[in-house]
Amino acid sequence: MRILVLGGDGYLGWPTALHLSAAGHDVGVADNFARRGYDAELGATSLIPIAPLRRRVAAWREVTGRRIEVFEGDLTDPSFATTMVRAFAPKAIVHFAEQRSAPYSMIDQAHAVYTQTNNVIGTLNLLYAVAETDPDVHLVKLGSMGEYGTPNIDIEEGWLEVSHNGRTDRVLYPKRPGSFYHLSKVHDSHNIEFACRAWGLRATDLNQGIVYGQETGETARHPALATRFDYDAVFGTVLNRLVVQAACDHPLTVYGTGRQVRGMLDIRDTVECIRLAVEHPADRGEFRVFNQFTEEFSVIGLAEMIKALYHRPVEIAMVDNPRVEAAEHYYHAAHSSLLDLGLEPHLLSGTLLESLFAITERHCGNVDPSLFEPTVRWTPEPDPVGPRAPAALG
């Protein structure tokens, strides 16, 4: 199948492109390299060195003989979106091409506006590109479990059967997310559902949990195929960051009570979930939602697991929560659809953590400990007097 992976140079987009190529699909990747630009802006880098996209693609060809076509451009440019879809003629589009950090979106007004514009308008342009080029294309869109927030009822997969005043309906699951980033994905989901309903497009919205891990079967085949591994407080996902803190002798920073519960999954399951979604497309007109995670953990539970497992002493530092989120909450979320399609989860294990420790220890010399600090606070300071200075990051 011809598959376009948008955001194919990123943490998950790149391993997904390789996984789909290894499965025999004809893969194209698109990227505007915004993610590498955020590194420059934040003074951060991937802990594991990553090759430029052209080198990555060449290495994949050397290792496997398989070609990956590259499109460089930005989805907020509508002519790029339409020209690319027309030129590549995909049967499926996997859409990772969004700013994906909640703290980044909360830095200040400009970052909130950038995140919502980039994500919502990029996706809107993509919907038009599909509708005007080939409405049969299956859009596989990366959403987030964070879109749901922490409701006091069970979280279902995108839709909810509601009875009210003696009548019933199947409604979109009501969402109350906790950042302008997560809100951008809620906006996307509403726009995509409309395009399925009004235009007969087909889409799968993958509400993904927090991903951990660094290697997949494909990225391990050559150093130039490695994907990025972030540990900073803005882009580092929680388990990856805690592992780096342990392995590099830094206290594990746990926000608030640490009793926030979140759905999580192994990077090897991310790429497999996407293969399963692509190979089992939604119907025309269907807006299908899968919750893409395999286990639920509390943040303090993860920190304690690492502390128990690591071979050196580990300190846990409880820090003020820079986010606005519930300290204690009910959390139970459905996630059976991808299991029904055949997903065999890699549950979090000591073996995986040991391998992450080993990978990390080799690169501790590259760690900048100041990047662990959660400097982005969720609430702006009122300043009735003068123009606000640009928010500082560090």
Next chain:
Amino acid sequence: MRILVLGGDGYLGWPTALHLSAAGHDVGVADNFARRGYDAELGATSLIPIAPLRRRVAAWREVTGRRIEVFEGDLTDPSFATTMVRAFAPKAIVHFAEQRSAPYSMIDQAHAVYTQTNNVIGTLNLLYAVAETDPDVHLVKLGSMGEYGTPNIDIEEGWLEVSHNGRTDRVLYPKRPGSFYHLSKVHDSHNIEFACRAWGLRATDLNQGIVYGQETGETARHPALATRFDYDAVFGTVLNRLVVQAACDHPLTVYGTGRQVRGMLDIRDTVECIRLAVEHPADRGEFRVFNQFTEEFSVIGLAEMIKALYHRPVEIAMVDNPRVEAAEHYYHAAHSSLLDLGLEPHLLSGTLLESLFAITERHCGNVDPSLFEPTVRWTPEPDPVGPRAPAALG
């Protein structure tokens, strides 16, 4: 009370500014004149001639002695938003400053992107302006009943009590709107709810029905105080358009079956609802939603009412529905909150229709009948070959 009315040069923003000024409030209005620009783009004009904003404000001063301060600028410019809020120091902001036509948002990709960018980013900038200047300001935001779509359960005022698997929660009412315009307002509502929850702002989201009518007690006081009256298929609200068609000897164009049911209200109730919302502010941290309409009508019911009442023969033309919307559907929506605050509705009456006929008949010479045609179709035509020509409007 010091009140800023954003979009204060528009169909409803202007009469609202006058109504609040007449009630003794200190009013400022802001506008970027985008609405007058759409006229130029679409080759349309208000059936009733309207004065420039500066002339309007001067006429109000002549008639009442009351001043209205004017801010010219665009909310998508964050420094305009912040500077204005800091300079005027309002206690309440009434936010009409959005592109408000569903067909306009569906013209093509560019108009969809414009609508969502203008509305969502403008409102996001406004949230930051309030949070950074004075988080105590009460934001009164114009939403739309169209945000809800046509669910098979009763529509409540913004929130819904849900029981699911033995647990309960109060959730945001799930929405499935029918255009990129209505979607932009759903996105706004989610962003505003987050700002109330995370930042402790106070907001009232007014999900307004379809407004009809042209005069209020204030606009009738001088010809230069008249508000616009649109009859074209893009910006003309349904009852106003049908009245103009009847009074100017054109068949009443009813889309589809005409059995779409919508909540509606008189323009005099719009301005009064906003006064009531402003004078009874939401609490800090509260995201309050009112459904702002007074009666439900089907489109065919309105057409038949006009036909029965008008003194000359009236033809009703059933035309293909250019929109994607349910032809037959359940519709029952709560709207008690504004009544509880003291609203005394002007229910649709023969007297109101007679007065609209009389106003309209005086201006039939200015009508361009081609503007009645619903040329904007909801579904783009797939064109796999070449770059798409700009969508034509006429």
